[in-house]
Amino acid sequence: MAKQLDYHTIREIFTRFQAADPEPKGELEHVNAYTLVVAVALSAQATDAGVNKATRELFKIADTPEKMLALGEEGVTEHIKTIGLFRQKAKNVIKLSRILVEQYGGEVPNSRAALQSLPGVGRKTANVVLNMWWRIPAQAVDTHIFRVGNRTGICPGKDVDTVERAIEDNIPADFQQHAHHWLILHGRYHCKARKPMCGTCLIRDLCQFEDKTL
Template structure:
């Protein structure tokens, strides 16, 4: 775990991220708020590529809570059985869809508390939806962001909640909207777990990681 970087250095880091990609996008395919919630919930312990493959056809026939209920749990399983923990995830998606229909008129709520009350939706999923669909500066901390934040010194914390708070406290407001995507993409493709690509990293001179890899 590196020491927390100062405001000026973090501002430089995100200025470079913005210059490289001004409008970073999430990699989970979705067509509306509901399919985004479902996709993120399905992505736990699975890859975005795997989820996108499974939901490509699913979202053409079940893109609303009611249509998902009409499809049913077994019908849903037929589409997502290539994803890890698919049976439990299918149960949660059906339960979530039922609550959305009965309590929210089929609409996805824009409140973190309401989102987190849904089956299969934790803090990370709620924050992804708040950020990507409702355009709020919510920060969803996954393994990539947790690793990058601590390794680089951008957002240091012992757990995901601490890292989330560090992002909110230390990353300038002008970058908050896209901070989640810049960090997750950098962590996924450059600041990799086993062998970070420090030689081609655009922030290597600003990063606090002491064991940089230049192979």
């Protein structure tokens, strides 16, 4: 685990991220808050590309909890069977849709606690929805962010909760809204798990990773 970088270094890192990609976007396809919740819940232990492939047709016919309930568990299963853990995920999608209809009038709540009460929705999923839909600077820590945070020293921590706090505590406020997207995309396409592309990395000179590749 790298040592926590200082304020000025972190500010320079995110200044470079912002210059390269001013408005980073999440890669899960969605048309409203509800389809975003479903897409993020389905993305656990699956790739965004795999989820998008499965949900394109699903969301054409079921873009509200009412329509999803009408489709039924078997109908949902048929659409998402290319995704890992699809049977359990189909059950969760139906359960959370029923709760949204019965307890929230078919609307997606915008509090972390309410979101986390939905089946298949953990803290990371809730934070993604809060950030992407309501533009609340919540930080969703996935494996990419955990790796980048610890390698670079931007937000080191022994677990995802510690890394989430390190982002909130150490990344300047003006970068908080997009912080997790910049970190995810950097980890996905540059600071890869097995073969990090250090030779073309825009923060190579600021990163504390000792095993940099050429």
